[in-house]
Amino acid sequence: MKNLLKLQDMSTEEITAVLDLADQLKYERKHNIPHPHLAGKSVGLIFQKSSTRTRVSFETGVYQLGGQPLFLSSRDLQIGRGEPVQDTARVLSRYLNMIMIRTYEQKEVEDLAKYGSIPVINGLTDYCHPCQVLADLMTIREKYGVLDGLKMTYIGDGDNMANSLIVGGLRMGMKVAVATPEAYRPDPEILKWASQNKDFTFTNDPKEAAADADAVFTDTWVSMGMEEQKEKRVRDFAGYTVDDELMGLAKPGAMVLHCLPAYRGYEITEKVFEDHADEIFEEAENRLHAQKAVMVKLMRDNA
Ligand code: CP
Ligand code: NVA
Numbered sequence: 001m002k003n004l005l006k007l008q009d010m011s012t013e014e015i016t017a018v019l020d021l022a023d024q025l026k027y028e029r030k031h032n033i034p035h036p037h038l039a040g041k042s043v044g045l046i047f048q049k050s051s052t053r054t055r056v057s058f059e060t061g062v063y064q065l066g067g068q069p070l071f072l073s074s075r076d077l078q079i080g081r082g083e084p085v086q087d088t089a090r091v092l093s094r095y096l097n098m099i100m101i102r103t104y105e106q107k108e109v110e111d112l113a114k115y116g117s118i119p120v121i122n123g124l125t126d127y128c129h130p131c132q133v134l135a136d137l138m139t140i141r142e143k144y145g146v147l148d149g150l151k152m153t154y155i156g157d158g159d160n161m162a163n164s165l166i167v168g169g170l171r172m173g174m175k176v177a178v179a180t181p182e183a184y185r186p187d188p189e190i191l192k193w194a195s196q197n198k199d200f201t202f203t204n205d206p207k208e209a210a211a212d213a214d215a216v217f218t219d220t221w222v223s224m225g226m227e228e229q230k231e232k233r234v235r236d237f238a239g240y241t242v243d244d245e246l247m248g249l250a251k252p253g254a255m256v257l258h259c260l261p262a263y264r265g266y267e268i269t270e271k272v273f274e275d276h277a278d279e280i281f282e283e284a285e286n287r288l289h290a291q292k293a294v295m296v297k298l299m300r301d302n303a
Pocket of ligand 2: 124126159160161222259260261
């Protein structure tokens with residue numbers, strides 16, 4: 001694995017290797033076993049959008065691995081004033097050992113990897129959120145012991161989370177059901193790819209998607225950068241709230257997962273959120289372990 005730009009670039013074996021390593025790192029942290037796999041290494045963390053989980057889990061994750069995290073806000077970098085990503089990539093490659101970037105366009109992440117010479121990790125773009133979905137798969141596997149054959153359902157906006165969940169779920173042998181309003185479908189190329197798989201279903205009916213699910217996912221209806229569309233989106237997503245009625249259609253004891261931040265009363269009810277808070281915050285914690293595993297694997301694979 002050279003970079004983590006999107007989950008399509010990872011094989012089933014590579015995802016399994018990351019999840020296994022994440023479990024090991026989680027165990028070692030719990031038992032205070034040091035794991036300084038990034039000793040002497042510097043990791044740049046570029047943010048063009050807000051973040052709580054990604055920023056803090058990467059900063060502390062690099063520190064726990066014995067490395068040096070550098071938080072780089074695009075407000076302060078020359079990239080925010082128009083310095084081309086091609087130049088930023090070549091310069092940062094001479095100082096750092098790895099880069100994580102959160103930005104709008106997927107192309108910017110791909111260009112950073114193309115022009116730089118160090119591993120690049122996608123910390124969210126408008127297109128996908130691979131780090132989150134690795135943590136999500138880890139969280140499901142922790143509860144059920146397997147992923148293969150389980151049914152994952154996503155209800156809401158066909159956004160970065162939907163795109164990455166479809167790819168990650170199908171790669172790991174899960175059944176994936178997605179329900180979005182017609183005007184908010186996931187990425188067309190991903191839908192086309194997924195539709196060739198007999199384990200994938202797409203519908204505009206949340207109830208159909210929720211039936212017999214082992215894990216139900218949702219995400220905000222108003223992603224970063226779309227704030228001015230909020231009123232319209234709230235109208236368009238009526239009927240897509242994950243509530244008790246929908247959860248009644250899922251398997252008894254099904255998980256509910258949310259990448260956070262969550263907007264109660266919109267994509268999820270307060271009750272469903274709080275009933276599943278333990279799972280949702282375990283999922284948030286697993287960002288730390290999964291991303292540490294990604295960084296260690298990238299360091300090893302590129303040594
Ligand atoms: N889930 C997630 O990526 O959260 P942040 O936006 O807080 O990083
Ligand atoms: N879809 C959301 C995810 C936030 C972690 C966004 O892009 O804002």
